[in-house]
Amino acid sequence: GAGVSQSPSNKVTEKGKDVELRCDPISGHTALYWYRQSLGQGLEFLIYFQGNSAPDKSGLPSDRFSAERTGGSVSTLTIQRTQQEDSAVYLCASSLGGVSYGYTFGSGTRLTVV
Amino acid sequence: AQSVTQLDSHVSVSEGTPVLLRCNYSSSYSPSLFWYVQHPNKGLQLLLKYTSAATLVKGINGFEAEFKKSETSFHLTKPSAHMSDAAEYFCVVIYSGGYQKVTFGTGTKLQVIP
Numbered sequence: 001g002a003g004v005s006q007s008p009s010n011k012v013t014e015k016g017k018d019v020e021l022r023c024d025p026i027s028g029h030t031a032l033y034w035y036r037q038s039l040g041q042g043l044e045f046l047i048y049f050q051g052n053s054a055p056d057k058s059g060l061p062s063d064r065f066s067a068e069r070t071g072g073s074v075s076t077l078t079i080q081r082t083q084q085e086d087s088a089v090y091l092c093a094s095s096l097g098g099v100s101y102g103y104t105f106g107s108g109t110r111l112t113v114v
Numbered sequence: 115a116q117s118v119t120q121l122d123s124h125v126s127v128s129e130g131t132p133v134l135l136r137c138n139y140s141s142s143y144s145p146s147l148f149w150y151v152q153h154p155n156k157g158l159q160l161l162l163k164y165t166s167a168a169t170l171v172k173g174i175n176g177f178e179a180e181f182k183k184s185e186t187s188f189h190l191t192k193p194s195a196h197m198s199d200a201a202e203y204f205c206v207v208i209y210s211g212g213y214q215k216v217t218f219g220t221g222t223k224l225q226v227i228p
Contacts, residue, residue, distance in 0.1 A: 033216060035218070043204065045217075091158065103216070
């Protein structure tokens with residue numbers, strides 16, 4: 001597609017439920033990042049995929065968070081047993097993989113845990 | 115290790131006056147540096163990037179930034195602020211080693227006063 005697509009754009013869920021957030025990167029982009037932006041906070045790195053390499057999961061805040069990327073394209077971020085502190089905007093970004101290209105961000109998924 | 119420091123969380127300028135958003139970085143290696151802008155309820159948009167070519171980088175919407183290695187700075191400037199510049203600005207450093215590590219600053223909210 002023309003840009004990075006994230007779905008849903010908004011998600012309200014009850015505490016304790018599981019949620020899945022989806023990211024469709026730009027076709028051909030080998031690098032994919034997940035970030036989250038909490039109210040009043042900066043951007044927090046969650047996980048990074050690069051081609052077929054093992055992902056860098058060092059930013060995942062707890063074992064309730066997981067992500068996968070199927071076929072080197074679409075990525076899904078899963079949050080199990082959601083907590084209120086998980087409420088944030090979750091951003092996905094993709095890149096051709098070289099630093100000179102920069103990263104293109106999706107519009108994000110606004111997650112609200114009630 | 116690398117880090118990014120945006121020295122001001124909020125900057126307020128009058129319309130038509132210059133804009134200066136400060137960013138300092140630390141990196142063990144020569145980094146690539148970026149500025150992103152996020153308008154309210156919008157995704158992140160790339161403003162400009164430095165990737166070891168010219169040290170003065172021109173971006174979109176009249177913004178520019180100068181890479182100063184001796185000062186480890188990459189400040190964002192614009193000669194004359196416009197109301198549409200009101201947004202949050204993120205300085206980003208990317209180190210391309212075995213993995214690409216992307217580090218975001220905490221952001222600077224720019225307010226433009228009519």
